[in-house]
Amino acid sequence: MAGFFDWLSSLWGGGGSSAVKSKLVVIDPGHGGRFSGAVVNEPGSGTQITEKSITLDIARQLRAELEWRGWRVQMTRDDDIALAEEINADLQARTALANEAGADVFVSIHCNSSDNPESEGIETYHAPQSEAGGRLAQSIQQALIQALPGHHDRGVKAKDFVVLKLTAMPAVLIETEFMSNPRQLSFLLDPAEQGRLARAVAQGIVSFYGQATPV
């Protein structure tokens, strides 16, 4: 239906901004339920921290940022749940949800981890064959690095992640920072920093559409 509303909006002289506002973003908080993603012990407290809980916190803040800007948002999950019993079925369910909803943009939120506790930085992935996905990834990565000075820019990368390969719209997967780096774990757990991350991703999506040239 987004196409219809875009058409209607242009018919009645609605500006570009009203057309942009009707776009649907599907946000995918990585992992969930039995699939915890990376798990680390917080230095000091020893509390076990799971990737699935951080990705959901950031995703909820991103939803708020986008809705505040007038975008429509759907989440692949809004609880600590898996979408299927088996990992591939879980990933495919996330892409099916986005495809069936007719999403304009798909954003999967993840946290990185490494055996080297000094590894750090932010990187954004897109499917190798997706030119639009590549531009979306550039736009989001650039917004993140501008908004979060001091974080290492690991760049934009192309990879055949299931959620990128099977989605029918520009899609990105963001590795927000390294949970395995104690300093960056504190960053990832801080609600204010999560808000900065979310705001930058929203700005990256907005500027992707702002710069998009008509086909």
Ligand SMILES: [Zn+2]
């Ligand atoms: Zn992950």
